[in-house]
Amino acid sequence: VTSRTLSRQTPLAGDSYAAFLAELSARFVNTRIELLDEVIRDALRRIVEFLDVDRCSLTRITSSREVVLVSAYSPPGVPPPPPGNACAQLPWYANELVHGRIVNLTHPSDLPPQASDEQAYMQDSGMRSHLAIPINVGGMPTCALSVAMFRRAMTFTPEFIVSLRLVGEVVANALARRESEGRLRRMEAELSHLTRVATVGQLAASIAHEINQPLCAIVSNAQAALRLLTQGKSAAGEVRAALRDIAADSKRAGDIVSRSHRLLKPRELSLQSVSVNDIVRDVMTLMHGEILIRHLRARAELQDDLPAVDGDPVQLQQVMLNLFVNAADATATVSPGDREVTIRSEKVDDQVRVLVSDNGIGLTPDVAARMFDPFFTTKSNGLGMGLAINRTIMDAHGGHIWASANSGRGVTVTLSLPARAPARTPASRKA
Amino acid sequence: MIYIVDDDDSVRASLVRLMRSAGLPASAFPTAEDFLRDMPPADGAVAVIDVHLPGMSGLELQRELLRLGSNFPVVMMTAFEDSDVRRTALNAGALGLLIKPFGETALLELVERGLQGKPSGAEAK
Numbered sequence: 001v002t003s004r005t006l007s008r009q010t011p012l013a014g015d016s017y018a019a020f021l022a023e024l025s026a027r028f029v030n031t032r033i034e035l036l037d038e039v040i041r042d043a044l045r046r047i048v049e050f051l052d053v054d055r056c057s058l059t060r061i062t063s064s065r066e067v068v069l070v071s072a073y074s075p076p077g078v079p080p081p082p083p084g085n086a087c088a089q090l091p092w093y094a095n096e097l098v099h100g101r102i103v104n105l106t107h108p109s110d111l112p113p114q115a116s117d118e119q120a121y122m123q124d125s126g127m128r129s130h131l132a133i134p135i136n137v138g139g140m141p142t143c144a145l146s147v148a149m150f151r152r153a154m155t156f157t158p159e160f161i162v163s164l165r166l167v168g169e170v171v172a173n174a175l176a177r178r179e180s181e182g183r184l185r186r187m188e189a190e191l192s193h194l195t196r197v198a199t200v201g202q203l204a205a206s207i208a209h210e211i212n213q214p215l216c217a218i219v220s221n222a223q224a225a226l227r228l229l230t231q232g233k234s235a236a237g238e239v240r241a242a243l244r245d246i247a248a249d250s251k252r253a254g255d256i257v258s259r260s261h262r263l264l265k266p267r268e269l270s271l272q273s274v275s276v277n278d279i280v281r282d283v284m285t286l287m288h289g290e291i292l293i294r295h296l297r298a299r300a301e302l303q304d305d306l307p308a309v310d311g312d313p314v315q316l317q318q319v320m321l322n323l324f325v326n327a328a329d330a331t332a333t334v335s336p337g338d339r340e341v342t343i344r345s346e347k348v349d350d351q352v353r354v355l356v357s358d359n360g361i362g363l364t365p366d367v368a369a370r371m372f373d374p375f376f377t378t379k380s381n382g383l384g385m386g387l388a389i390n391r392t393i394m395d396a397h398g399g400h401i402w403a404s405a406n407s408g409r410g411v412t413v414t415l416s417l418p419a420r421a422p423a424r425t426p427a428s429r430k431a
Numbered sequence: 432m433i434y435i436v437d438d439d440d441s442v443r444a445s446l447v448r449l450m451r452s453a454g455l456p457a458s459a460f461p462t463a464e465d466f467l468r469d470m471p472p473a474d475g476a477v478a479v480i481d482v483h484l485p486g487m488s489g490l491e492l493q494r495e496l497l498r499l500g501s502n503f504p505v506v507m508m509t510a511f512e513d514s515d516v517r518r519t520a521l522n523a524g525a526l527g528l529l530i531k532p533f534g535e536t537a538l539l540e541l542v543e544r545g546l547q548g549k550p551s552g553a554e555a556k
Contacts, residue, residue: 205511208510208511209510209511212510212511212530212531212532213439213510213531214441215531215532216442216508216531216532217439217441217442217444217445217446218445219533219534219535220442220446220448220449220535221445221448221449223449223452223534223535224445224448224449224451224452225452227449227453228452238452242448245444245445249445252441289483289510289511292438292484292485293483295488
């Protein structure tokens, strides 16, 4: 909305309307998406007051050609608009809007004969005049802003229509922004889920290993206990010990299943106070089989009494798992006994950092420049989404991720997250 | 004597308990290096060795025993199936490869064969 347009086409209340629009526009631009509904309601109220109309409504025109009420303001004594989908109740009206045509009714008699539902509605509700302006975003009507008169009839001048359209465009753009952000978030969540599934797929052998170990112990203990009981020897102590171990190993297997299962569930970001050290320990547990299979020397060097961070534990775990797998992959060219992956945690100023280092093939400047780009991969079977998604996740946490070549061999990828300000984590367990 | 070599505390303890409940004396080592340091006598003994050990792997331990000229009867075990591992283990003379979790029957059969002094791996090729 440019001021040129305003001054040329808005004789209505002149400068004060331009100021009103500019302020409204600024509010929409500066509003967080979550607060948009509130700002829209407030804008509708102010339109009613500014233009001296009785009711102002915003309806959305969906891609499936439905006309749905988003929000409305009417002062006490004025009936609210019909809720929900207008297509069924007011088919002529909805059809006009869907096709991008303005509905301008000074009197109910301005309705065409086929608009019988609309005639009945105006009569029943006591509506005297109505103006609805469909607003195009991207060449399609996406919403309509409408005003209605009950106390008196009103003739909507071309200037009035231009003025209302300008407000409508401000609101429509805010709505479009919300929708595209919502869509983007859903796509990110979906992609992040798929990457997690792929990560878990990569780790299938490792997870099978981790579950089969306690299962093996459970079976052996159960059979030992059965033997001891059948032999009828007084072996109560040993049987009790076997049963106790069975219970402990069952819990261990269950924990591994639920840890892997958590990674497979599609979900959106949910921030809570989390201990980065706990996540690293979980990752080391999940990767235990992988460490053995790949002949890695894996170490965790965790700084005690790290502050907590605001994070989604599953997503942060996903990032660290992905970095661990990358680090392990990078060491494939190193001879088996010398492959090293180290995860460190530390506090630097008000940031909690996790550093994942390997002694593998290292980074060329070309790879370093592009490694966080979507679909960039150096692996023959890679999708190239792991690091790109890691960066998206870190962005959502207000954090950073970067990679640097080590002074010796290999690469260190650093995650940096803002430390949670007030409380510190309860004294964390020793690594 | 049955020697269990496994880095997993639960697995080690449970297999020792199972062997003893079957009337077979047993003891255990958490790593291949520990086993080699003690180097228990092969007579009347069977080693039950996990493939994936930290440090020297189970397969490397098996090779090392061969290199040292020991005819220790060896049963290998692993927590996940891998045909390469099976081939390598059997070619190097293992009595068998058990996939965890396994039942006692399979384990006891292999251990019995080892105790009866069948030359390790002769018919496994």
